[in-house]
Amino acid sequence: MSPSIGLQIFVGLPIIALIFRMLEQCRPLARQRLLRRGWKDDIAWYVLGCYLGQFSSAACLGAMLFLRHETGFDFGRLAAVQPGWLQILEIVLISDLLGYLFHRLLHSNPWLWRFHKVHHTSNHMDWLAAARLHPVDKLLGDFVQFVPLLCLGFGDGPLLIYVSILGFQMFLNHSNARINLGQLRWLIAGPDFHQWHHCEDPSAYNRNFAPHLVIFDRLFGTAHIPKERSRPWKYGVRESAPEGFWRQLVHPFQETVLAARTRLRPQSFDLRDWASRTKVQLLRREPSYEIRAALLFAVLVRHRLIA
Ligand SMILES: [Zn+2]
Numbered sequence: 001m002s003p004s005i006g007l008q009i010f011v012g013l014p015i016i017a018l019i020f021r022m023l024e025q026c027r028p029l030a031r032q033r034l035l036r037r038g039w040k041d042d043i044a045w046y047v048l049g050c051y052l053g054q055f056s057s058a059a060c061l062g063a064m065l066f067l068r069h070e071t072g073f074d075f076g077r078l079a080a081v082q083p084g085w086l087q088i089l090e091i092v093l094i095s096d097l098l099g100y101l102f103h104r105l106l107h108s109n110p111w112l113w114r115f116h117k118v119h120h121t122s123n124h125m126d127w128l129a130a131a132r133l134h135p136v137d138k139l140l141g142d143f144v145q146f147v148p149l150l151c152l153g154f155g156d157g158p159l160l161i162y163v164s165i166l167g168f169q170m171f172l173n174h175s176n177a178r179i180n181l182g183q184l185r186w187l188i189a190g191p192d193f194h195q196w197h198h199c200e201d202p203s204a205y206n207r208n209f210a211p212h213l214v215i216f217d218r219l220f221g222t223a224h225i226p227k228e229r230s231r232p233w234k235y236g237v238r239e240s241a242p243e244g245f246w247r248q249l250v251h252p253f254q255e256t257v258l259a260a261r262t263r264l265r266p267q268s269f270d271l272r273d274w275a276s277r278t279k280v281q282l283l284r285r286e287p288s289y290e291i292r293a294a295l296l297f298a299v300l301v302r303h304r305l306i307a
């Protein structure tokens with residue numbers, strides 16, 4: 001489904017760089033250096049993304065065939081009988097809803113957030129920042145968005161057009177370009193919309209999740225489109241996060257192992273802490289289960305029901 005890796009790296013990347021660099025040069029959103037900090041790492045993320053794209057295309061196709069075989073639901077080319085424009089519209093809507101829900105999950109689930117946080121570590125927004133996606137984030141996202149589309153049997157042409165829209169919008173929404181969408185900003189997710197999602201200020205966290213449209217964020221109350229300002233002052237996350245491609249690639253796995261070990265480690269018992277918590281519980285008349293069991297035991301002993 002996707003072009004060869006060599007073509008994506010040696011032809012695709014220079015073309016994308018030329019288009020979006022020209023756009024950023026003509027209509028810059030903020031002043032920043034051409035070769036900003038971390039650009040080499042983001043090139044490495046782009047190259048890794050090309051390999052992952054090939055793998056995920058095959059894996060999504062395999063998952064679709066597996067689901068068809070296991071569930072017996074075979075839609076065949078059901079969606080493909082519709083006109084092409086209608087298929088593209090349906091694909092965008094379905095994909096946007098699934099992308100929105102999955103993106104919310106990436107932010108709310110601590111395990112997934114460790115991997116998605118890598119995408120939020122960029123302190124500068126430009127087209128290349130879009131490439132910074134951890135493999136776990138990218139592969140799970142592709143699965144969530146593409147397996148249902150393949151199962152519904154959309155045509156190859158509309159799917160190919162959609163993949164082009166997805167790639168274009170992904171680079172555009174991270175670009176350092178001032179794009180005036182006019183009233184369409186209330187419908188289409190542009191750079192103004194997505195760059196608030198990367199805002200470093202916690203007051204703007206968990207906003208603007210959808211990849212294509214604004215409608216689902218507005219519907220679920222997570223849209224943030226301030227009229228007075230088109231971009232945040234600062235990008236990134238306030239949590240600790242390493243810099244550099246290799247460290248960012250490995251760090252989420254290290255955090256996961258550390259969290260699992262902490263959870264499995266036996267907790268040390270602090271008698272003073274336990275006594276003060278128990279006192280508070282008794283004062284509130286909300287004793288814990290251990291206290292209730294101890295009180296029950298004392299009552300039974302008192303009434304000589306047990307020795
Ligand atoms: Zn995010």
Ligand SMILES: [Zn+2]
Nearest residue numbers: 119174194198
């Ligand atoms: Zn982003």
